Amino acid sequence: MSSVTATSGSHVEIDPGHPPTSTGLSNEKVAMWSFLGSECLLFGALISTYLLFKGQDEPGQISPVDVFDIPYTSVSSFVLLMSSLTMVLALAGIQRGDHRRTRIWLLTTALLGASFVAGQAYEFTVFVREGMNLRVNLFSSSFFVLTGFHGAHVTIGVLMLLSLFSLSLKGKLPTSKAETVELVGLYWHFVDIVWIVIFTLVYLIP
Amino acid sequence: MAIVTPPRPEALAPEQPLHTPIRFLRRPTGYTKGVWGWMTTVDHKKIGIMYSATAFLFFLLGGLEALLLRVQLGAPDQTFLRADTYNQLFTMHGTTMIFLVIMPLSAGLANYLLPLMIGARDVAFPRLNALGFWVFLVGGLFMYSSFFLGGAPNGGWFGYVPLSRSIPGHNMDYWAFGLQILGIASLTGAVNLIVTVINMRAPGMSLMRMPIFVWMSLVAQFLLLFAIPIITVALFLLSFDRLFSTNFFNVSAGADPLLWQHLFWLFGHPEVYILILPAMGIVSEVLPVFSRKPLFGYQVMVFSGIAIGFMGWGVWAHHMFASGLGPVATSAFSASTMFIAVPTGVKIFNWISTMWKGKLTFTTPMMFAIGFVAMFTIGGLSGVTHGVVPADTQQTDTYYIVAHFHYVLFGGSMFGLFAGVYYWFPKFAGRLLDEKLGKLHFWLMFLGFNLTFGPFHILGLQGMPRRIYTYPEGRGWDVWNLVSTIGSFVIAASILVFMFNVWKNRKPQEVGDDPWDARTLEWTIPSPPPEYNFKEIPLVTSRDELWHRKYTEDEHGRSVRREVTEAQPTLAGTAVEPAPPEGHEGPDHVAGKAGTGDEHDGDGEHDGQAEEHEEHIHMPSPSYWPLVTSIGLPIICYGMIYKAWLVAILGGVWTLGSIYAWALEPATAPEDTPDHDPERGHDEAEAVHA
Numbered sequence: 001m002s003s004v005t006a007t008s009g010s011h012v013e014i015d016p017g018h019p020p021t022s023t024g025l026s027n028e029k030v031a032m033w034s035f036l037g038s039e040c041l042l043f044g045a046l047i048s049t050y051l052l053f054k055g056q057d058e059p060g061q062i063s064p065v066d067v068f069d070i071p072y073t074s075v076s077s078f079v080l081l082m083s084s085l086t087m088v089l090a091l092a093g094i095q096r097g098d099h100r101r102t103r104i105w106l107l108t109t110a111l112l113g114a115s116f117v118a119g120q121a122y123e124f125t126v127f128v129r130e131g132m133n134l135r136v137n138l139f140s141s142s143f144f145v146l147t148g149f150h151g152a153h154v155t156i157g158v159l160m161l162l163s164l165f166s167l168s169l170k171g172k173l174p175t176s177k178a179e180t181v182e183l184v185g186l187y188w189h190f191v192d193i194v195w196i197v198i199f200t201l202v203y204l205i206p
Numbered sequence: 207m208a209i210v211t212p213p214r215p216e217a218l219a220p221e222q223p224l225h226t227p228i229r230f231l232r233r234p235t236g237y238t239k240g241v242w243g244w245m246t247t248v249d250h251k252k253i254g255i256m257y258s259a260t261a262f263l264f265f266l267l268g269g270l271e272a273l274l275l276r277v278q279l280g281a282p283d284q285t286f287l288r289a290d291t292y293n294q295l296f297t298m299h300g301t302t303m304i305f306l307v308i309m310p311l312s313a314g315l316a317n318y319l320l321p322l323m324i325g326a327r328d329v330a331f332p333r334l335n336a337l338g339f340w341v342f343l344v345g346g347l348f349m350y351s352s353f354f355l356g357g358a359p360n361g362g363w364f365g366y367v368p369l370s371r372s373i374p375g376h377n378m379d380y381w382a383f384g385l386q387i388l389g390i391a392s393l394t395g396a397v398n399l400i401v402t403v404i405n406m407r408a409p410g411m412s413l414m415r416m417p418i419f420v421w422m423s424l425v426a427q428f429l430l431l432f433a434i435p436i437i438t439v440a441l442f443l444l445s446f447d448r449l450f451s452t453n454f455f456n457v458s459a460g461a462d463p464l465l466w467q468h469l470f471w472l473f474g475h476p477e478v479y480i481l482i483l484p485a486m487g488i489v490s491e492v493l494p495v496f497s498r499k500p501l502f503g504y505q506v507m508v509f510s511g512i513a514i515g516f517m518g519w520g521v522w523a524h525h526m527f528a529s530g531l532g533p534v535a536t537s538a539f540s541a542s543t544m545f546i547a548v549p550t551g552v553k554i555f556n557w558i559s560t561m562w563k564g565k566l567t568f569t570t571p572m573m574f575a576i577g578f579v580a581m582f583t584i585g586g587l588s589g590v591t592h593g594v595v596p597a598d599t600q601q602t603d604t605y606y607i608v609a610h611f612h613y614v615l616f617g618g619s620m621f622g623l624f625a626g627v628y629y630w631f632p633k634f635a636g637r638l639l640d641e642k643l644g645k646l647h648f649w650l651m652f653l654g655f656n657l658t659f660g661p662f663h664i665l666g667l668q669g670m671p672r673r674i675y676t677y678p679e680g681r682g683w684d685v686w687n688l689v690s691t692i693g694s695f696v697i698a699a700s701i702l703v704f705m706f707n708v709w710k711n712r713k714p715q716e717v718g719d720d721p722w723d724a725r726t727l728e729w730t731i732p733s734p735p736p737e738y739n740f741k742e743i744p745l746v747t748s749r750d751e752l753w754h755r756k757y758t759e760d761e762h763g764r765s766v767r768r769e770v771t772e773a774q775p776t777l778a779g780t781a782v783e784p785a786p787p788e789g790h791e792g793p794d795h796v797a798g799k800a801g802t803g804d805e806h807d808g809d810g811e812h813d814g815q816a817e818e819h820e821e822h823i824h825m826p827s828p829s830y831w832p833l834v835t836s837i838g839l840p841i842i843c844y845g846m847i848y849k850a851w852l853v854a855i856l857g858g859v860w861t862l863g864s865i866y867a868w869a870l871e872p873a874t875a876p877e878d879t880p881d882h883d884p885e886r887g888h889d890e891a892e893a894v895h896a
Binding site: 021022023025027030031034035037038039041042045046049052053056057058134135137138140141142145149163 | 330331393396397398400401404405406407411431432433434435436438439440442443446450451452453454459460461462465469472866869
């Protein structure tokens with residue numbers, strides 16, 4: 001499928017197995033970027049809701065300063081950020097054709113992500129024990145829903161990573177499918193970046 | 207729909223391995239026919255037809271609801287409907303017409319036409335496309351199931367809080383969860399069509415050569431992509447408030463009910479352009495064809511469409527002028543509202559200029575298109591009056607607003623969509639609709655429309671509020687309400703004429719590829735098109751490609767028809783005769799390359815006959831999984847609404863399992879190809895079991 005005119009006047013060499021596209025990018029990649037663009041608005045609306053209600057509760061009610069444990073959440077944030085690094089290593093592995101390393105780093109990324117989710121679950125239980133739940137006040141409602149949505153996104157990412165890992169174990173993730181790893185990576189990095197924004201706006205800025 | 211010729215058993219039979227993977231469902235093949243053929247199809251044309259047909263059924267339901275409302279309001283102090291029933295009906299009328307009629311009808315036309323207009327064989331993700339349709343269908347059915355399960359949504363199509371938060375019963379839960387399901391359908395559709403247009407254009411189809419309908423649909427899909435997540439969040443917050451007693455809209459806990467209005471209209475105003483831009487695109491296709499002139503100011507049309515797309519994000523608060531936003535915000539949104547009328551006005555002048563000094567032929571699609579321009583202009587002008595804040599605060603929640611949005615959504619979108627249906631019907635169905643009945647439909651609808659919604663302007667300015675289920679005598683509203691009710695039945699009659707027209711022309715006729723002498727690529731292929739659309743991917747050399755293939759200019763600048771036998775450019779860059787030469791090897795190998803699937807042919811079976819072209823075009827195979835996946839979503843929602851968590855989890859597992867099964871299923875079933883590929887040998891065994 002080489003030397004098909006993708007756009008008039010310019011000849012583009014295209015890998016076998018990839019139908020030529022007008023932009024030269026694969027359909028899947030354009031789709032993932034579009035989807036992530038849409039996700040920006042989802043988190044944008046959730047974060048705006050949190051910020052709108054920030055400090056609007058009656059004085060004396062439970063508030064961020066009462067419950068947040070910044071050192072603890074910093075550690076779990078660090079774990080999540082490191083998972084972006086291991087994700088890059090997994091992609092580099094499959095692009096080189098080193099499937100053993102790909103599997104190691106995919107599994108590491110999934111475990112780091114799962115640790116983050118577990119850390120969040122633990123944090124939630126601590127908060128609930130301190131008297132916070134969905135119903136208490138504006139802060140509790142908007143905090144749990146915002147971070148819960150992010151946690152759900154991380155969980156879906158972990159599921160995708162584990163799926164890639166098991167595909168690779170069965171030998172169904174050849175180097176020609178490196179782009180699948182890249183696309184899951186795009187999603188994963190996006191979820192990480194959103195967490196940086198949430199951690200800064202929700203936890204760090206008083 | 208893989209290959210066009212049936213499989214030859216002898217090509218599949220030899221040396222099959224004995225083991226066959228166990229599957230619950232044997233995969234449908236390209237040869238699956240009948241109901242299952244439709245339920246498992248991934249062909250964008252069939253999906254487009256299913257979208258449109260389903261949307262038309264919902265149009266009848268929404269219209270029936272409107273008729274009931276008009277009967278109730280036809281005279282003062284009526285008792286035909288109870289207040290509660292009235293609330294359910296106006297809520298469902300609005301929700302249906304917007305989310306279940308105009309959006310899917312536009313989606314259906316875009317689905318059918320975008321690949322044809324850009325010279326592609328299918329959309330980028332055929333199975334995702336099927337999922338979009340099935341999710342739309344189950345979402346609509348889910349919402350309508352509420353009529354039998356304790357009452358339909360009754361808080362208005364905009365669901366303002368704190369009312370929609372506190373209405374007892376599950377009515378508004380159905381609304382919120384139903385819209386979530388429909389949002390998934392819109393989002394997958396938007397991603398799919400965006401990728402298709404960006405990535406799958408035929409060689410030479412640069413962005414500024416794309417037909418204007420493709421452009422306007424693309425802008426609308428981008429608006430959907432960014433608007434849907436906002437209403438998703440709003441609906442989640444509302445549902446969490448209703449199910450788990452969170453405080454997002456709990457005013458007694460200090461919440462701000464304006465949050466809902468901001469989120470809803472930040473979605474809702476782009477939504478207005480999502481509804482109107484495809485119709486604008488249709489009209490911009492129809493007017494040039496029947497004016498025998500190119501579209502006036504193509505570039506300006508494209509950029510004004512893009513400008514509307516951008517500016518549509520900066521006007522939402524004009525829906526909220528009466529809520530007291532403060533003078534600065536009010537002034538800013540007032541100015542932006544008036545400013546967005548500029549690109550819209552540019553479009554109106556360009557349509558008029560397109561017709562100016564053209565050789566107009568008044569076919570049914572042309573009449574609907576002209577009707578669109580006229581009615582949309584009225585609706586646009588009354589829209590500008592809403593931008594004037596002092597006037598708007600008087601008009602808010604009166605029938606004047608109802609008049610305005612029916613002039614843009616019915617007089618605009620629906621007239622434009624009907625223009626498209628009449629214009630492309632020969633392409634969809636291989637037969638023309640009757641012109642006499644079509645014109646009767648148009649004139650009845652035009653008359654009925656103005657009788658119904660024209661008086662709303664007067665009623666509104668006289669102070670008749672929206673959403674009241676009855677009104678006392680002596681307010682001066684009686685006559686105009688009666689006129690409006692009569693008008694609504696004239697509209698209903700026009701729809702019956704349309705249905706009779708379709709029924710009367712149910713037998714296929716010979717309409718040829720190009721019955722209108724049109725300008726765009728979809729008219730270069732047979733009507734209805736074959737599954738693979740283009741036998742050879744076209745090479746595009748100009749805007750209005752087909753026109754330039756058919757016509758050239760003489761020395762006086764007049765259009766003259768080219769010789770019929772003149773050679774056409776193809777992808778191979780070599781000119782071939784319109785009828786492919788026998789035994790010609792070159793173009794058919796190239797032909798498959800820009801297609802959706804792989805095209806290589808290792809068996810060397812083709813013997814060079816012209817019809818053997820078709821055998822090399824491999825289309826993606828049909829699949830059960832889009833339908834199966836979509837069924838999980840309403841199960842989740844029923845479980846959530848009734849707090850039957852086990853049911854919700856079951857639905858979630860169903861959906862997740864289907865997604866996995868889908869992901870592991872190759873886009874093209876191995877058994878659907880005649881290729882002999884050693885790695886796929888065991889799958890071919892299944893084809894033998896068929």
